[in-house]
Amino acid sequence: MSRNDIESLPPESLAVAMRFLRRNPALVGMPALLIAAMIFTVIVHPAFGSFELQSLALAALPLALAACAQAVVVISGGIDLSVGPMMSVANVLAGSLMVHGSFVGALLWSVLILLVGALEGLANGLLVKISRIPDVVVSLTTGFILGGVALLIMERPGGGAPAAFLDLAAGTTFSEWVPNALIFLVVVVGAVWTPVVRSRLGLLIYATGSDRVAAFRSGVDTDFARLVAYVISGVFSALGGIALTMTTGIGAPLSGTIYTLSGLAAIVIGGVSLSGGKGGIVGPVIAAILLSLIPADLIFLNIDPNYGQVIQGTLIVIVVMAGGFAASWQARG
Amino acid sequence: MSVAHKSSRPSSAETILTYLRRNTIVALLLLLAVFIAGIETVRPGTVTPLWISNTLLFAAPLGIFAAGQTLVMLTGGIDLSVATVASGSAYLLATNASHGTPQAILLGLLLGLLVGLANGVGIALMRVQPLVMTLGTGLMTGGFMIVYSQQMLASQPRIPAFIQALGATKLFGAIPYDLFVWAPIAAFIIYALRRSGFGRLIYAVGDNRVACELAGVRVWRVLLSAYVLCGVLAALAGIILVGGTNASNLSLADSYLLPSVAAVIIGGTSIFGGRGGYSGSIIGALILTVLTSLLTLLDIGEPVKQILYGSIILAMAAAYARLTD
Numbered sequence: 001m002s003r004n005d006i007e008s009l010p011p012e013s014l015a016v017a018m019r020f021l022r023r024n025p026a027l028v029g030m031p032a033l034l035i036a037a038m039i040f041t042v043i044v045h046p047a048f049g050s051f052e053l054q055s056l057a058l059a060a061l062p063l064a065l066a067a068c069a070q071a072v073v074v075i076s077g078g079i080d081l082s083v084g085p086m087m088s089v090a091n092v093l094a095g096s097l098m099v100h101g102s103f104v105g106a107l108l109w110s111v112l113i114l115l116v117g118a119l120e121g122l123a124n125g126l127l128v129k130i131s132r133i134p135d136v137v138v139s140l141t142t143g144f145i146l147g148g149v150a151l152l153i154m155e156r157p158g159g160g161a162p163a164a165f166l167d168l169a170a171g172t173t174f175s176e177w178v179p180n181a182l183i184f185l186v187v188v189v190g191a192v193w194t195p196v197v198r199s200r201l202g203l204l205i206y207a208t209g210s211d212r213v214a215a216f217r218s219g220v221d222t223d224f225a226r227l228v229a230y231v232i233s234g235v236f237s238a239l240g241g242i243a244l245t246m247t248t249g250i251g252a253p254l255s256g257t258i259y260t261l262s263g264l265a266a267i268v269i270g271g272v273s274l275s276g277g278k279g280g281i282v283g284p285v286i287a288a289i290l291l292s293l294i295p296a297d298l299i300f301l302n303i304d305p306n307y308g309q310v311i312q313g314t315l316i317v318i319v320v321m322a323g324g325f326a327a328s329w330q331a332r333g
Numbered sequence: 334m335s336v337a338h339k340s341s342r343p344s345s346a347e348t349i350l351t352y353l354r355r356n357t358i359v360a361l362l363l364l365l366a367v368f369i370a371g372i373e374t375v376r377p378g379t380v381t382p383l384w385i386s387n388t389l390l391f392a393a394p395l396g397i398f399a400a401g402q403t404l405v406m407l408t409g410g411i412d413l414s415v416a417t418v419a420s421g422s423a424y425l426l427a428t429n430a431s432h433g434t435p436q437a438i439l440l441g442l443l444l445g446l447l448v449g450l451a452n453g454v455g456i457a458l459m460r461v462q463p464l465v466m467t468l469g470t471g472l473m474t475g476g477f478m479i480v481y482s483q484q485m486l487a488s489q490p491r492i493p494a495f496i497q498a499l500g501a502t503k504l505f506g507a508i509p510y511d512l513f514v515w516a517p518i519a520a521f522i523i524y525a526l527r528r529s530g531f532g533r534l535i536y537a538v539g540d541n542r543v544a545c546e547l548a549g550v551r552v553w554r555v556l557l558s559a560y561v562l563c564g565v566l567a568a569l570a571g572i573i574l575v576g577g578t579n580a581s582n583l584s585l586a587d588s589y590l591l592p593s594v595a596a597v598i599i600g601g602t603s604i605f606g607g608r609g610g611y612s613g614s615i616i617g618a619l620i621l622t623v624l625t626s627l628l629t630l631l632d633i634g635e636p637v638k639q640i641l642y643g644s645i646i647l648a649m650a651a652a653y654a655r656l657t658d
Contacts, residue, residue: 079464131651134604136411136464137594141643141650144591148639155636261472264465274462306483309476317469321459 030270030286037293045300050176056292057181058247061169062087064185064288065240066256066263067270068193069233071284074267076229077209077276078128078135082143083237083263086120087256088150090241095159095251106165114238120146121234125227143260150253157252161245169246181247185285188239193281196232205229210277265316266291274320291315354656357601361616364649368623375630382507390501390509392622394419394577397515397570398593399600399614400522401563406597407526408556409539409606410456410463412563414471415593418448419571419586421478426572427490427581428481434493442568448474449564450557457556478583490581500576511573518566522611535559539606592621595646599653620649 020027042048066083073080090113097113098106124142128135167173169181196202207215208225216222237256244255270287272279295308353360373380398415405412422441429437448470455466503509526532534555538545545552570589575581600617602609624645628638 127647127651131647132654133598133647133650137598137604137650138647140591140594141647144646145640145643148636148643151636151639152634261468264468265472268465274465304480304483306476306479309479310473311476313469313472313474313476316465316472317455317461320461320465320469321455 027280027282030283034286034290037290037297041293041297041300044297052296053177054172054179054181056289056296057179057185058170059296060289060292061181061185061247062240062243062259063262063266063292064285065188065236065243066259067266067284067288068189068281069236069240070263071267071270071272071279071281072205072229072236073233074272074274075209075276075279076205076226077212078226078229079139079274080124080230080233081136081139081260082120082124082146083233083240084256084258084260085143085146085150086117086234086237087241087244087259088253089120089146089153089256090117090238091244091255092150092154092159092251092253094161094242094245096154098161098165098245099159101162103162103164106162110242113242114235117234117236117238117241118231119234120237121231122227124234125230128230129223129227147257150256154251154253157250159251160249166246166249169243170249184243189281189285192232192235192239201225201228206277262291262312265312268316269319350656357653357657358613358616360656361600361613361620365616365620365623368620368627372623372627372630375627379630386503386507386509388619388622388626389512390503391577391625392618393509393511393515394570394574395589395592395596395622396615396618397518397566397573398589399596399618400518400611401566402593402597403600403602403609403611403614404522404535404559405463405563406602406604407535407539407606407609408559409542410556410559411594411604412452412467412560412567413464413590414448414452414467414474415563415567415570416586416590417471417475417478418445418564418567419574419589420583421474421571422568423571423575423585424478424482424490424581424583426496427492427575428485430491430493434495437493438496438572441572442565444474445564445566445568446561447564449561452564453557453560456560457553475583482583492575492579492581496572496576497579498576500573501579511576514569514573519611519615526610531555531558536607541607591643591646592618595650596621598650599646601653601657621646
């Protein structure tokens with residue numbers, strides 16, 4: 001997305017549109033897939049109504065934010081295995097800080113929690129740079145540490161937040177067919193990601209992820225770009241944790257654990273290349289909604305919803321293999 | 334390492350650092366000694382022959398995890414499915430104990446073989462990144478185990494006496510039985526990595542895959558064998574682990590994922606492949622086990638323990654990266 005926006009000269013609209021589609025297959029494929037999945041869902045479960053839509057949006061919101069957190073770092077050429085535990089930390093922070101507060105108080109606490117997320121991201125980025133340990137190991141370890149922090153803040157599930165605050169995601173303000181969770185997702189992701197991707201910063205992140213050596217030799221401060229990517233990832237993780245509080249109503253120290261892996265699944269399915277530099281954030285978000293649809297569909301089909309995890313794992317592997325085949329096929333042709 | 338550095342005079346510090354850089358195993362042993370000294374300081378009189386045999390008993394599962402992880406990481410990969418495989422194999426063993434202990438053990442190891450095979454096929458033949466592949470198979474295995482466990486609610490999981498003895502008791506009250514599993518594996522892997530063609534190929538593939546392919550090495554065979562071995566070893570570690578805890582659940586080995594990677598990294602094997610060996614990982618596993626008991630002695634809450642454990646791992650890995658760079 002970003003590279004197009006920045007490179008594009010005065011639009012020769014059709015050519016530009018075609019080039020855009022060629023470069024961003026996920027932006028066409030993912031919505032098409034989502035629509036197909038929705039049609040399938042309605043067929044197997046004709047009673048699919050506004051309530052089911054709301055549950056879907058609630059399930060998808062934290063996962064979509066986890067996917068965003070992961071996508072930014074992976075686009076910059078790294079990986080962050082601490083996304084899930086960071087979400088837990090934000091979740092228990094929100095649950096314990098907001099429990100007796102007002103709506104405005106909850107909003108102020110949210111700002112603080114986002115700051116904590118940014119700091120965590122900064123710490124990850126600095127550790128990767130200074131310690132010379134590979135990012136997989138650093139984030140695996142910081143994730144382990146954050147798991148301890150979450151347990152330290154809140155030993156067992158509890159706490160809460162003002163109802164008005166929860167309704168920011170859990171309610172339906174405009175119409176029962178437009179869940180607030182969906183609006184929240186679009187607004188929040190837009191607010192964090194658009195300024196980055198529209199600015200030089202986005203270009204730097206993509207350039208660094210695409211070819212670190214080439215970017216460095218072209219004068220890109222690659223260390224800075226990676227650091228920024230980790231900070232943004234931390235903010236997204238914190239948002240995901242706050243979203244968990246909104247959707248579950250409480251804080252729980254292990255609530256975020258599954259989102260490290262599911263978030264990775266979402267970005268892989270959503271067309272972000274794990275070698276960096278390729279993909280955007282829309283694909284992963286739609287993939288997150290798709291992944292959240294799977295357990296619901298399994299229930300509608302009378303299949304054990306726990307197979308959802310199996311399907312998720314299978315999907316990751318198949319998508320990556322298909323991507324590999326496509327690449328080698330393109331290289332040959 | 335840093336401790337050794339401080340205690341010597343600046344003039345000789347450089348000589349010592351150079352020596353440690355060339356003999357990293359000595360640096361690791363020093364670090365191990367420092368932690369053991371730490372335990373002795375916190376509670377004098379703790380370090381006895383009994384304590385040493387207990388430490389070996391607890392270190393064995395981690396050591397076996399690290400064996401598989403070492404093989405895989407030497408090829409430039411990583412296996413993030415080891416914890417799920419271990420929990421799964423232990424659960425399969427416990428729920429099928431009524432069919433006979435050997436069958437139950439074989440079933441558990443079979444799970445490791447299958448997942449390792451899937452990992453190997455994906456990584457070696459389909460060229461999927463190891464991180465994604467093992468993550469995917471880990472998710473799949475975990476999901477299957479959850480479904481399986483819900484069908485198994487009726488039958489009570491039971492750990493066979495043989496497995497309990499293997500994971501929790503000692504010969505003559507001195508030599509842990511699980512050492513009889515770990516030691517041969519360790520000897521075999523150290524020997525194979527140093528002396529056998531397969532071992533040298535593991536290093537070669539990790540060092541430069543393209544060069545290996547050009548030289549006519551069937552790289553896929555090397556990778557496939559490494560991942561299959563890693564899967565089976567993880568399953569074995571899970572079986573010993575469940576013998577020690579005597580209670581089987583699906584998150585049994587979850588806390589072993591980080592240590593399995595950390596023991597190898599601290600032991601000096603590069604995650605990019607081609608450098609390191611299993612003897613370092615063994616000491617890495619011992620260091621982590623001693624660290625755990627040190628933290629337990631400190632009598633602090635579980636969360637603080639987790640935070641300290643992670644931070645110390647980061648510090649050690651960073652120091653090691655500095656030392657060998």
